Amino acid sequence: MRIENSFVPVRGVGEKTERRLWREGITHWDDFEPSTVGDVQGDNITDYIDRARDRLAAGDAAFFDRAFPSGSRWRLYENFRGNACFFDIETTGLDARHNDVTTVSFHRAGETTTLVRGKDLTQEAVRRELDAADLLVSFNGKRFDVPFLERSFDLDVTQPHLDVMYPCRQLDLTGGLKAIEEEIGIERDRPDISGRDAVRLWHAYERGDEDALDTLVAYNRADTVNLKSLLDTVTRRLHESVFVGDTERR
Incomplete structure (x- = not known):
């Protein structure tokens, strides 16, 4: 829609x-x-x-983000999907006051960028990726990823933000990202890792294990890329459940 x-x-x-x-x-x-x-x-x-x-x-996505009721903001996606930025973070814990962001992946226009702590993960790099997008897309990012980024990098994230967790709930798709992916048939090339595994991998990398970082980055990127497949499916199902009529006109 x-x-x-x-x-x-x-x-x-x-x-x-x-x-x-x-x-x-x-x-x-x-x-x-x-x-x-x-x-x-x-x-x-x-x-x-x-x-x-x-x-x-x-191209004023912010106007429509303000205008639409919260339960209908998924409708912005079709118009702004060309410059939507899907993003996901990994951290050393759940509390931004005491823990660090280790990797952040951004997927936009078919390209994925991953920033790594101690290498290229800086305030300027994060701001550049976010500011380049018309619409931000995350899973549980409004409660976790964005507050974590704002506190960790002294940012104020104001772009329109579609948190896919809430449209999923409108379809009775509940639980974490991996559980929902499995329920709707999105497959991963590798077995899942948990948040605890992500912390373990980061600490292993700090001790010199480069393979651990490769694994962590691969899963962070997969979370981000799969968000697009998830949102494509969710918006299609919501359209089918809500709309009455023909939307073929462009």
Whole structure:
């Protein structure tokens, strides 16, 4: 589903009204005529569409991140997927006050970059990767990855951020990333490692085991790349469960 199929950002339009519009064949902004609803609602929708067209043409993901209800922000993905940045971190523990970020992987436009503590993992490098994206995508990143990065590197991460854990819950997909991947059929080339294993591998690398770092980086990258496959599946399933009508128009 695309942003242009959506009316829920409009003040006074909820999911029930949006579905009614779709059932009546108004499945895209281009289909809307103010006469199909009351005067006030018609004016609200028209005003929103006019502003939203300008913001979409400008690539302003932040406008739509603010406008959409939290449970519908997954709809931003189709429009901004070309410059979405999937990211994941590994750390030496769960508390950013006492633990360190060891690796961070970013996957954008088919390319994956991994930054490693003590090598190229710096505030400037992290900021550069995040700032280059229109939309950030993580799994449980709003509660863990972003606060950890902000505290560890003195950052203020303000980009629109789609945390895939919450759209997963809308589909009753619960548990950790690996469990959800397995449930929907995303396969990994290697056996899973736990957060405890990630810490162990990092400490082994600090003692001189380069193979341990290679293993840690490989899993960090896999977590990041697989997020795209996960979000592709989740947004498709949400579309099928929510939408009434035809979204083929571009």
